[in-house]
Amino acid sequence: MIDAKERTARRTHGFTESVIREMSRVARSADAINLGQGFPDFPAPDVIKEAACRAIREDVNQYAVTWGTPSLRMALAKKYQDSYGLDVDPETEITVTCGATEAMAAIMLSLVNPDDEVIVFEPFYENYGPDATLSGAKPVFLPLSAPDFRLDATELEARVTERTRAIIVNTPNNPTGRVFSREELEAIADVCRRRDLIAFTDEIYEHIYYDGEHLPLATFDGMRDRTVTISGASKTFAITGWRIGTIVAPPDLTGAIRKVHDFLTVGAPAPLQEACAHAMTVLGREYYDGLAEEYRERREVLHQALTEAGFDAVKPEGAYYIMADFSALSDMDDDTFARHLTTEGGVASVPGSSFFSDRVRGSSLVRFAFCKSLGKLEEAGERLRRYASAGS
Ligand code: GLN
Numbered sequence: 603m604i605d606a607k608e609r610t611a612r613r614t615h616g617f618t619e620s621v622i623r624e625m626s627r628v629a630r631s632a633d634a635i636n637l638g639q640g641f642p643d644f645p646a647p648d649v650i651k652e653a654a655c656r657a658i659r660e661d662v663n664q665y666a667v668t669w670g671t672p673s674l675r676m677a678l679a680k681k682y683q684d685s686y687g688l689d690v691d692p693e694t695e696i697t698v699t700c701g702a703t704e705a706m707a708a709i710m711l712s713l714v715n716p717d718d719e720v721i722v723f724e725p726f727y728e729n730y731g732p733d734a735t736l737s738g739a740k741p742v743f744l745p746l747s748a749p750d751f752r753l754d755a756t757e758l759e760a761r762v763t764e765r766t767r768a769i770i771v772n773t774p775n776n777p778t779g780r781v782f783s784r785e786e787l788e789a790i791a792d793v794c795r796r797r798d799l800i801a802f803t804d805e806i807y808e809h810i811y812y813d814g815e816h817l818p819l820a821t822f823d824g825m826r827d828r829t830v831t832i833s834g835a836s837k838t839f840a841i842t843g844w845r846i847g848t849i850v851a852p853p854d855l856t857g858a859i860r861k862v863h864d865f866l867t868v869g870a871p872a873p874l875q876e877a878c879a880h881a882m883t884v885l886g887r888e889y890y891d892g893l894a895e896e897y898r899e900r901r902e903v904l905h906q907a908l909t910e911a912g913f914d915a916v917k918p919e920g921a922y923y924i925m926a927d928f929s930a931l932s933d934m935d936d937d938t939f940a941r942h943l944t945t946e947g948g949v950a951s952v953p954g955s956s957f958f959s960d961r962v963r964g965s966s967l968v969r970f971a972f973c974k975s976l977g978k979l980e981e982a983g984e985r986l987r988r989y990a991s992a993g994s
Contacts, residue, residue, distance in 0.1 A: 617732055621956035628941060629950035635982045637904075638940075638950040640776070640922060640971040642840040643978060647889070650839050653880035657873035666872035669860045670698030670848075673879035678848055681882055686818050688826070694853040697860050698875060700867045701845040702806045702834045703729060706770075708866060709802055709830050709849065710737040712858040718767035720802075723753070725925070725957035725964065727776045727804070739767070743959045748925070748967075749916045751778040755789035762793060768800045769793070771819060774807040777925050777957050777969045779918020781811045791822040794829075800855075801825065804832045806847075809890040811920030812898050820850065827852050830859075835878045837922075837973075838893065844874045897922055897972070900979055904972040907983025911990035922973040925954065929966045931990055936965050943968070947989030949982050 607615060625638035645651075669675075675692035682688040690696060699705040706729060714720060716738030722730045724743045734741040742761050746753060758769075771790060773782040782790075794801050803819045820829040834847035847870070849859055863869075901917065901924075908915045908926050915926035932939050936953035944950040954967025972979060 613736060613738075616735060620728060622728060622952050625940065625944070625950050625952050628944050632945045632948070632950075634944045634948045634950045635974075635978055635985065636950045637970040637972070637974065637982055638952045640973055641842045642973040644840060644975045646840045647881065647885065649884055650841065650877050650881040654844075654873055654877035657876040662873045662876050664872060666698075666869045666875050668864045668869045669856075670696060670870070671872060671875040671879065674698055674875045674882075677879040677882040678850070682850065684886075686821055688818065688820060688850075690850050691853070695850055695856050697849040697851070697856060697863055698870045699834075699847040699849060699863055700870050701836065702804060702832050702847040704845075704863070704867060705832045705834070705847040705849050706730065706733050706802065706804065707736065708859055708863045709832070709851075710734060710739065711866075712862040713800060713802075713830070713855060714739045714767050717765065719763060719765045720767060721758070721761050721769040723770070723772070724959055725751075725777050725954070726770075727772055728956055730770050730772075731959065740765075741959075742766070745958075745960075745963065746778070746780075748927070749914075751775070751780050753782065753786040753789060755786075755793070758789065758793055762797050762799070766797065766799055768802050770802045770804070772804040773819075774805075774811050774816060774918075774920025776807065776921050777923045777952075779916070779921055779923055779925070781814055781816060781920040783814065784817055787817055787819055787822060791819065791825050795824045799828070801829045802832070803829060806832065806834050806837055807921040808833055809838050809893055810897050810922060811894060812901065812917075813919045816920065830855060835881075838890070839878070839881055840973075841874075844871065844878075846870055846874055846878050900972040900974065900976060903976060903979045903983060904970060907979070907986050908970065910983075911986040913986075922971055924970045924972065925957075925967055926951075926970060927966050928968060936968055940968050943989060948985045949989070 629636040675696045679690045679692040682690045710733045718739045720734045722741045731741045830851040836842040913926035940953040951968040954964030955961035958964040
């Protein structure tokens with residue numbers, strides 16, 4: 603038998619399977635409550651579901667314009683103007699992709715050269731490193747330290763070299779729950795301007811924050827032209843399976859991104875883009891505020907349960923995850939603990955090491971997602987308390 607390595611491309615050899623999706627499989631087979639993979643278990647708003655059905659019935663069933671259906675690009679331009687005062691040209695600066703995941707891959711493949719370096723803060727969302735590798739670039743990691751995961755400007759500067767092309771920023775942050783402050787973002791903007799770098803900002807959780815405010819990096823002085831902003835409809839409208847992601851970038855960068863996006867996927871699902879455009883038009887500020895309010899309640903329930911069960915966890919400022927230290931409960935490593943908690947405790951999480959390049963840094967951490975109905979979170983809380991009092 604020939605070694606699989608000989609039959610597969612070298613660029614795949616360093617990749618491991620997604621731990622997040624692996625934990626969903628473990629949760630299913632153990633019949634556990636899945637607080638691992640971050641997908642909502644509650645319904646999407648009726649207005650978006652109705653609009654999707656209507657679009658399909660009206661036969662919006664063929665390819666959309668490659669870079670996005672006009673109605674969605676217009677709705678996005680209006681949203682960026684109304685929410686952030688950003689002037690975005692829907693004709694030349696917006697690309698709609700198959701989820702934020704395709705967005706980041708298309709951006710790296712179109713804007714980063716082989717051998718370039720891309721700075722990635724860690725803990726990180728699991729796709730950023732592999733995306734850099736797929737484009738032939740080298741991810742350079744900048745560790746942010748628990749419990750507050752603040753950005754140190756000097757540390758950032760120290761990682762910039764002649765080869766650095768871009769900095770990846772994710773705010774509100776998965777998995778730490780940080781919402782970067784004006785001061786931290788100003789430090790990133792300052793390095794980008796002085797060292798001629800581009801920022802790729804993943805703002806998929808832009809409407810889910812509890813303290814302070816979400817500040818798009820593109821609104822900072824001199825950053826409009828050197829920021830590529832990713833977002834999407836998955837988290838905002840609880841439709842992670844629809845795969846609607848969005849990119850805002852200056853026209854020259856958008857030109858390259860659109861070509862790569864075209865060759866990768868041709869376009870995102872046409873009727874679902876129409877539905878998102880409709881939802882963005884009829885659901886405004888009030889919907890976004892309500893969304894954050896509901897998430898705040900879920901955050902309280904899970905955070906309290908974790909604390910009572912003996913985990914050490916900081917309340918997130920945004921997004922819908924809690925990184926929790928379990929050292930007071932167990933001396934297992936994170937992988938063993940997460941599996942044990944799933945099979946014996948009935949609650950699935952994601953092992954912390956999957957968010958670090960140096961896995962040891964996550965070995966006493968697990969990440970819980972709280973994008974679940976209150977009833978399910980309360981039940982999970984009960985199970986966590988029971989697990990802890992049974993002594994793991
Ligand atoms: N963003 C979600 C999470 O972090 C889903 C990720 C995924 O399945 N790739 O859990």
